[in-house]
Amino acid sequence: EVQLVESGGGLVQPGGSLRLSCAASGFTFRSYWMSWVRQAPGKGLEWVANIKLDGTEKFYVDSVKGRFTISRDNAKNSLYLQMNSLRAEDTAVYFCARGCSPPCSPWFDFDYWGQGTLVTVSS
Amino acid sequence: DIQMTQSPSSLSASVGDRVTITCRASQDINHYLAWFQQKPGKAPKSLIYAASSLQSGVPSKFSGSGSGTDFTLTISSLQPEDFATYYCQQYISYPRSFGQGTKLEIK
Numbered sequence: 498e499v500q501l502v503e504s505g506g507g508l509v510q511p512g513g514s515l516r517l518s519c520a521a522s523g524f525t526f527r528s529y530w531m532s533w534v535r536q537a538p539g540k541g542l543e544w545v546a547n548i549k550l551d552g553t554e555k556f557y558v559d560s561v562k563g564r565f566t567i568s569r570d571n572a573k574n575s576l577y578l579q580m581n582s583l584r585a586e587d588t589a590v591y592f593c594a595r596g597c598s599p600p601c602s603p604w605f606d607f608d609y610w611g612q613g614t615l616v617t618v619s620s
Numbered sequence: 621d622i623q624m625t626q627s628p629s630s631l632s633a634s635v636g637d638r639v640t641i642t643c644r645a646s647q648d649i650n651h652y653l654a655w656f657q658q659k660p661g662k663a664p665k666s667l668i669y670a671a672s673s674l675q676s677g678v679p680s681k682f683s684g685s686g687s688g689t690d691f692t693l694t695i696s697s698l699q700p701e702d703f704a705t706y707y708c709q710q711y712i713s714y715p716r717s718f719g720q721g722t723k724l725e726i727k
Contacts, residue, residue, distance in 0.1 A: 534664075541707065541718055541719070541720050541721045542656070542658075542664065542707055542709075542718040542721075543718065544709075544715060544716035544717065544718065547716075556714045556715075557715075558715045558716075559715065592663055592664070603651070603669065603670035603673060604652070604669075604670070604711065605654055605666075605669035605670065605675075605711070606654065606669075606709065606711045606716060607654070607656075607664075607666050607709075608666050608669075608675055608676070609666070610663040610664050610665070610666070611663060612662075612663050613663055
């Protein structure tokens with residue numbers, strides 16, 4: 498059974514840092530693209546970042562470029578999101594999601610999702 | 621950046637009804653369109669990808685269609701568990717983007 502379990506969320510002051518983790522199990526983690534998607538309280542879904550199987554390609558939404566870093570450790574079956582210079586508008590539930598295992602035809606970005614971890618940026 | 625617009629933003633329907641939600645992209649996205657269902661306090665669930673392909677385990681009451689800029693999600697024979705918020709998402713280019721969501725409520 499595919500499982501994605503996020504951790505690392507919490508309350509942090511503006512300008513602070515936080516590192517989110519996503520522990521994956523039930524599939525060959527190193528063979529899949531992985532993503533982070535967030536949802537501000539009462540709002541819709543927003544894609545944050547994704548990362549290729551081997552970590553050689555990473556993509557970010559403009560609002561987090563230069564502040565957030567997505568990474569993965571395939572030996573530990575884990576996905577990470579290092580969040581620096583946090584702002585109030587980063588307050589959200591952060592979901593990790595599994596993507597395609599290439600070659601995929603047709604492609605998709607997300608099939609399985611974790612339950613999310615809440616990040617609150619406030620003084 | 622590609623903007624995704626869903627209509628309606630909310631929809632009331634009865635158990636047993638068939639409903640259709642529309643998603644429009646601000647530019648041609650071919651068939652690179654996915655649909656998700658989300659219930660309050662829960663993670664999204666992936667329903668459809670490539671505009672019309674069902675994710676594994678998703679019942680055939682859900683169907684998607686469209687290509688280019690206009691897409692639809694149809695849910696037939698609504699059951700109580702289908703009342704949720706639905707999102708579309710384009711993945712032809714970065715940044716990926718979602719529609720604002722359509723809240724399907726019981727009439």
